[in-house]
Amino acid sequence: MTDTVLQVRNLTTSFYIGGEWHPAVRGVSFDLARDETLAIVGESGCGKSVTVMSIMRLLPEAGSRIEGEILLDGVPIGTDPEAMQKLRGDRMAMIFQEPMTALNPVLRVGFQVAEPLMQHRGLSREAAMEEAVRLLELVGIPSAKSRAREYPHQFSGGMRQRVMIAMALACEPEVLFADEPTTALDVTIQAQVLGLLEDLRHDKGMGLLLITHSMGVVAAVADRVAVMYAGAIVETGPVDKIFAGPVHPYTEGLLRSIPRPDRDAQDIYSIPGAVPSIDKMPKGCRFAPRCPLKINRCETVDPVLVEITPGHFAACLVRAGEPS
Amino acid sequence: MSAMNDWAGRYRAPLYILRRLLSAIPTLLAVLTVIFFAIRTLPGDPALAILGDTATDAAIAGLREKLGLNLPVWRQYLNFLTGLLHGDLGTSLVYGRGVLSELLRVLPYTLALTMASILIGTLIGVPLGIISALHRNRFIDYVTRVLSLLGFSFPVFYAGIMLILMFSVWLPWFPVISSTSGSFGDAVHGLVLPAVAGSLGLIAMITRASRSSLLEVMGDDYIRTARAKGLPEKTVLYRHALRNALIPVVTVIGLYFALIIGNSVLIETVFTRPGLGSLIIGSLDNRDYPMVQGLLVAYAAIVIVVNLLTDLTYSVIDPRIGQS
Amino acid sequence: MSATSASSGGLVQTFNRNKLSWVGIVLFMVLCLIAIFAPFVAPYGPIDQSVMTRMRPPSMEHLFGTDAFGRDQFSRAVYGARISLSVGVVSVFLGMSVGGLLGVLAGYFGKRIDTVIMRSMDVLLSFPTLITGIVIVALLGPSLTNVIVAITVTLIPKFARIARAPTLAVKERAYIEACRAMGFSHARIILFHIVPNILTEILVMASLWTANAIMIEAGFAFLGLGVRPPTPTWGGMIREGFEHIFQAPWMSIFPGLCILLAVLSLNLIGDGLRDALDPRLKQVRDMG
Numbered sequence: 001m002t003d004t005v006l007q008v009r010n011l012t013t014s015f016y017i018g019g020e021w022h023p024a025v026r027g028v029s030f031d032l033a034r035d036e037t038l039a040i041v042g043e044s045g046c047g048k049s050v051t052v053m054s055i056m057r058l059l060p061e062a063g064s065r066i067e068g069e070i071l072l073d074g075v076p077i078g079t080d081p082e083a084m085q086k087l088r089g090d091r092m093a094m095i096f097q098e099p100m101t102a103l104n105p106v107l108r109v110g111f112q113v114a115e116p117l118m119q120h121r122g123l124s125r126e127a128a129m130e131e132a133v134r135l136l137e138l139v140g141i142p143s144a145k146s147r148a149r150e151y152p153h154q155f156s157g158g159m160r161q162r163v164m165i166a167m168a169l170a171c172e173p174e175v176l177f178a179d180e181p182t183t184a185l186d187v188t189i190q191a192q193v194l195g196l197l198e199d200l201r202h203d204k205g206m207g208l209l210l211i212t213h214s215m216g217v218v219a220a221v222a223d224r225v226a227v228m229y230a231g232a233i234v235e236t237g238p239v240d241k242i243f244a245g246p247v248h249p250y251t252e253g254l255l256r257s258i259p260r261p262d263r264d265a266q267d268i269y270s271i272p273g274a275v276p277s278i279d280k281m282p283k284g285c286r287f288a289p290r291c292p293l294k295i296n297r298c299e300t301v302d303p304v305l306v307e308i309t310p311g312h313f314a315a316c317l318v319r320a321g322e323p324s
Numbered sequence: 325m326s327a328m329n330d331w332a333g334r335y336r337a338p339l340y341i342l343r344r345l346l347s348a349i350p351t352l353l354a355v356l357t358v359i360f361f362a363i364r365t366l367p368g369d370p371a372l373a374i375l376g377d378t379a380t381d382a383a384i385a386g387l388r389e390k391l392g393l394n395l396p397v398w399r400q401y402l403n404f405l406t407g408l409l410h411g412d413l414g415t416s417l418v419y420g421r422g423v424l425s426e427l428l429r430v431l432p433y434t435l436a437l438t439m440a441s442i443l444i445g446t447l448i449g450v451p452l453g454i455i456s457a458l459h460r461n462r463f464i465d466y467v468t469r470v471l472s473l474l475g476f477s478f479p480v481f482y483a484g485i486m487l488i489l490m491f492s493v494w495l496p497w498f499p500v501i502s503s504t505s506g507s508f509g510d511a512v513h514g515l516v517l518p519a520v521a522g523s524l525g526l527i528a529m530i531t532r533a534s535r536s537s538l539l540e541v542m543g544d545d546y547i548r549t550a551r552a553k554g555l556p557e558k559t560v561l562y563r564h565a566l567r568n569a570l571i572p573v574v575t576v577i578g579l580y581f582a583l584i585i586g587n588s589v590l591i592e593t594v595f596t597r598p599g600l601g602s603l604i605i606g607s608l609d610n611r612d613y614p615m616v617q618g619l620l621v622a623y624a625a626i627v628i629v630v631n632l633l634t635d636l637t638y639s640v641i642d643p644r645i646g647q648s
Numbered sequence: 649m650s651a652t653s654a655s656s657g658g659l660v661q662t663f664n665r666n667k668l669s670w671v672g673i674v675l676f677m678v679l680c681l682i683a684i685f686a687p688f689v690a691p692y693g694p695i696d697q698s699v700m701t702r703m704r705p706p707s708m709e710h711l712f713g714t715d716a717f718g719r720d721q722f723s724r725a726v727y728g729a730r731i732s733l734s735v736g737v738v739s740v741f742l743g744m745s746v747g748g749l750l751g752v753l754a755g756y757f758g759k760r761i762d763t764v765i766m767r768s769m770d771v772l773l774s775f776p777t778l779i780t781g782i783v784i785v786a787l788l789g790p791s792l793t794n795v796i797v798a799i800t801v802t803l804i805p806k807f808a809r810i811a812r813a814p815t816l817a818v819k820e821r822a823y824i825e826a827c828r829a830m831g832f833s834h835a836r837i838i839l840f841h842i843v844p845n846i847l848t849e850i851l852v853m854a855s856l857w858t859a860n861a862i863m864i865e866a867g868f869a870f871l872g873l874g875v876r877p878p879t880p881t882w883g884g885m886i887r888e889g890f891e892h893i894f895q896a897p898w899m900s901i902f903p904g905l906c907i908l909l910a911v912l913s914l915n916l917i918g919d920g921l922r923d924a925l926d927p928r929l930k931q932v933r934d935m936g
Binding site for chain 3: 350351352354355358362365473474476477478479480481482485486488489493582583585586587589590593594604605608616620623624627628
Binding site for chain 1: 544545546548549550551552553554555556557559563564567568571641642643644
């Protein structure tokens with residue numbers, strides 16, 4: 001694809017726990033195009049956030065190790081902290097899950113939105129503040145001019161998340177990471193914020209990487225999806241293909257667990273068992289202990305992604321087989 | 325509704341101040357009552373104390389009449405309160421002058437000592453706390469923590485004596501008796517050792533408070549947001565972390581203001597300085613009860629005012645305070 | 649109940665890991681033993697004067713030197729430990745009992761009782777600690793008992809505040825509701841269900857404030873408001889030594905070091921306790 005803006009190749013992130021390095025993300029690769037939404041989906045503890053935090057280099061340096069290659073516009077981004085700092089908030093921006101705590105309580109909202117502009121565009125404080133008001137209007141905050149002078153505690157959760165979006169968009173980034181941007185919000189607000197993100201992505205031609213645990217959110221906004229389990233991508237492809245014909249049993253499980261209006265709440269399916277913790281990973285396929293299709297071979301062989309149909313990959317010994 | 329909000333927003337701070345002022349009144353009244361009756365239970369007859377053992381009974385009776393000691397207690401109490409309203413704290417038995425004017429004469433010395441101690445404590449304690457937090461669990465952190473434990477354990481008068489021994493006796497850099505006359509330079513010169521003695525405990529407290537508070541704040545979500553914006557680490561620290569981290573430090577300073585004002589009794593005795601502390605010691609020795617009473621009123625007023633100021637400083641630093 | 653013992657096991661473990669707090673415990677124990685066995689530790693009598701050995705610098709015969717009356721400063725310091733430690737421990741015990749009880753009552757009953765108690769505490773807290781103490785000692789006259797009374801009075805409002813906050817939290821828990829539903833008396837609920845739950849927090853402050861009380865006692869003695877001479881106290885020894893600071897600096901240096909050691913040991917213990925308690929405190933907060 002010529003329009004690829006972000007390429008991630010073999011990203012592996014390990015943490016130092018109890019005297020050993022344990023990988024939380026294992027050999028993750030994916031591409032993100034301009035004006036595309038890629039959703040990374042999985043239960044909590046699957047390494048979704050760690051993947052994004054590794055790309056942004058926001059993990060604490062002590063006790064973490066990041067390997068692999070990341071290309072922005074085809075150019076590898078270095079590991080130099082200062083170069084990364086210049087990229088962050090300028091060409092790559094991020095929105096977090098908790099709008100309640102992600103804004104600094106003692107600084108005015110407008111100033112926080114204006115900060116990236118002063119930092120990366122060298123705008124004066126006045127010019128940046130004016131631009132911040134325009135951005136707040138863009139994300140749909142009423143009477144933005146006066147609200148820019150208020151503090152985060154004077155905003156509701158949904159409004160705060162809009163502020164976060166305005167802040168992330170300030171420098172018109174090429175890639176926007178959104179880590180569960182709607183999880184902490186009311187259902188009605190969720191739809192509004194997701195809609196806003198989609199519109200803005202399209203207007204600005206950004207690549208949007210959306211992290212979520214909800215297949216419902218994926219269905220609503222994503223073009224492509226990558227299902228992550230225990231630090232690795234187990235299935236990836238266009239949303240319609242995956243929803244129509246999921247291959248990996250984990251993807252199936254996630255799809256079955258979408259709440260549906262035609263069923264009772266207690267009938268919602270949940271995958272038995274839990275994600276293994278990072279220092280207790282099983283050998284072979286990491287989903288095997290929870291998998292209804294498990295065969296003996298699953299306990300020894302770690303499956304790799306195999307192309308099922310063009311653009312649709314899955315890693316399952318039973319369903320996708322092994323590469324020849 | 326929004327007009328209401330506007331109104332509440334604009335008058336938030338003044339309203340808060342007013343509320344705090346009003347809530348201090350009952351405490352103040354109770355404090356004055358306690359002072360009045362405590363002084364009345366002190367042993368000895370003030371008239372006898374003034375005139376000495378050789379005075380005639382008639383002279384003593386005359387003075388008692390003049391001092392209003394023959395009135396019923398409730399009348400004396402009312403006189404005390406109305407006197408206070410007019411700024412009349414009575415007449416010193418020893419100096420023969422108004423208690424208030426004597427108080428106002430020595431007050432600047434104690435305030436200068438206290439302020440200087442707080443200044444030193446803050447200027448040294450906050451940077452030490454930051455350095456300690458930034459080098460957490462490394463050598464410099466351990467040194468700082470042990471030193472602050474020592475500073476915390478040093479009795480203030482012992483610190484004063486050791487300072488005199490080192491910097492007045494062995495190294496003749498500072499005067500043994502803290503001069504308060506002469507030029508401004510002399511006064512400052514004389515203030516150095518007493519202020520350092522008074523600041524040791526505060527340095528320790530502020531170092532600890534700013535260290536632990538900064539460590540806590542650095543883990544907050546908005547710090548991650550600030551980094552995701554691509555701000556340099558220095559800006560993250562000074563603009564985003566420090567202001568939040570200093571909120572608890574202000575409380576520490578407020579709480580310890582009373583302690584330092586109290587400790588000035590010891591410091592002023594060690595360095596033979598005038599001030600509230602040496603005045604109360606002298607007045608207790610001389611059984612100068614009006615003076616003691618006035619001093620207690622002054623101490624209570626200072627403590628109440630400082631508590632109020634601490635709250636106000638709070639509401640300036642932290643925009644969330646005062647919102648209910 | 650088993651949950652409590654499990655978490656207190658964790659408490660002991662955390663405390664054990666902190667080596668400095670063990671230094672504090674050992675140091676404090678040694679000082680206590682010295683105070684108890686003073687007659688066996690001290691080489692001379694604490695008030696034995698000797699014209700021949702006035703203001704001698706430290707030597708093998710007189711470890712801390714001698715004072716203007718030729719008294720052995722080491723022996724005086726050993727006996728001084730008795731006053732300092734007993735004032736510290738006794739006044740904190742009294743302050744903790746009275747203040748802690750007031751705080752628990754205020755928190756438990758709330759409403760008017762709370763207002764009356766805490767407002768009274770506010771009044772006491774409106775004066776600097778040292779000033780309240782000095783005035784009380786002056787009011788009652790300088791003596792060991794009165795010094796203890798004065799320090800106790802200054803500690804009561806502090807303990808009341810410390811005890812009230814956790815009482816409010818514990819009061820809301822389900823099992824206290826259950827106790828009430830079962831018709832337990834207030835006294836029973838407070839003594840057997842509230843007090844054990846807030847005791848650890850109070851004990852942390854108690855060790856830190858014992859350190860503080862020792863400093864205050866020394867301060868009183870330094871101002872001449874303590875136990876009457878010739879009974880030796882560390883603060884009193886510094887007071888006498890300060891008059892001879894030019895000729896005999898050891899007279900002030902050594903008693904001061906004694907105070908420093910005692911205070912330091914208690915602060916080390918208090919810090920260790922607080923660190924051990926802190927994670928548990930956070931847990932309690934999270935559960936609430």
